[in-house]
Amino acid sequence: MAVIRDVMAAFELFQPTSITDAQKLLEQHGTDAWVLAGGLDSFDWLKDRIKKPKAVVDLSGIEELRGVRSYGDHGADGIEIGAMTTLTEVVNHPVIKEKYGLLGQAAELVASPQIRNQGTIGGNVSQDTRCWYYRSGWPCYRAGGNICYADTPEGRNREHAILHADRCVAVNPSDSAPALITLDAKFIVRTRRGERIVDAEDYFVGPEIDITRLHILQPGDLLTAIRIPSTWAGAQFYFEKVRDRNVWDFPLLNVASAMVISGGSIERIRIAVNGAAARPLRLKAVEDAVRGKPRDPATGEMAGRVAVQGAVPLQFNAYKIPLMRNLVKRAVSGVEEAKWSS
């Protein structure tokens, strides 16, 4: 439980107005620098004095990082969302509503209205895990130590991982991430050496690759925008988030899917979940298993079973396995078919 202390530890605040200036500042301050987007993840760290950066670089004054615009070249077209666009702006944007409703649905389920008014899409996908051992400053693997406090017989791990755990059992808390993976989004990352464009699913990393961060950003790198191609525009979307209370909470699990149905069978599908592992997972095995199959309850059942293959529960999170099975089932066969019947 967070304790109210006087104020955050002192830092120098920099408020650049261009990406170039922001990068210069980050380079200048190296590992002493902290990137501030909406601040809702950052301020917890800073108020608890777990992290004490010397230089905070606030991105809110950089106009080129804001807003939704269309882009199009070489036959591909879609939209580009500036990393500092707020979740409320994402939810209310007419083109996102019309063509990429999956992202709007996901963004609207994040936290609370005030947080969506301030939290950004870039921050939502780049936020750190909420494992409370880690967030309380315990010297765990993720914090550079040599132990996981959650993965012990007494560890409180109800919210933790069921898949791909490797020493650390923390999960990624983002709601928009699985929606962006499903929409085949590309993340634009500005590094010291130039611009990199990575697939949404490759933006996130598990502990086997880097146990101290959830994404590929190295100190000095900035996520500047997210592009959504028109590949899945207007497809049949499904998003569901399960959490303990309907506001504020991070997902216990969430699921996102996009489908194109032709003649009653699934012609194209992408599906992803989050809250199950340290990175949002695209369920390629499920996609392969259901492609070409009729969209019916039997296919849904099968999809659910495939999804949880290899899942390993911890002491207190075994419920996540049937939960994930059911969420995937609903995301594939639709919620009508999945209705309770006795």
Added chain:
Amino acid sequence: MAEKASFKVIEDLPKEDVPKAVSRRNFIKGVITSGVAVSSASYLFRASSLLQGQQLAAGIGERLITLNVNGQQRRVDVMKQETLAWTLRYKLGLTGTKLGCDRAECGSCTVLIEDIPLYSCSVLTHTVRGRKVMTIEGLASADGTLHPVQQGVIDEQGFQCAFCMSGFIMTTVGYLKTNPNPTRQKLAHGVSGNLCRCQDYDKILTALMRGADNTRRSVLG
């Protein structure tokens, strides 16, 4: 040690902030302010010595800034790490904004920034320079007429202890600017980022719905 430091800091304060006659209230305010300054003084001086000889990089700003709060230009000395809720309450004396959790989890510190409801406990004051900040103190008109949402709350006696009230009212005022005609359910969603420990939600919603009704009437009339 601490005493010495606090005297030094008080001397350093800009002249306009030094109270001429020390009333009990001002004395307490002074203690609060100097306490803050003492706890951060060592960090600040260390930081500034590090910066000596270096060119100030883009974006670095002064601590003495002007804020637009409730339509007034307020000159105030703000630490870089200071939150807006802190500045409003302890520097500007606008204690109608409440600090509940200080963690963006309760909503009682909600204020409007450019008409958008935000948790002021989780906004750095330096990031709202040049933007319009509205607190509960700024809602009533100059002649004392209450804002229609405030009037709705009084008419329906919507709150019990009312610690959360200013947050609920500010959220509602902001919500109504983009959704002037909400259903009860929509408004409940709109204020879902505010908690009431008295669990008085039903009456609060009735009061806020009355406030929404009042607001529409006042716009029409």
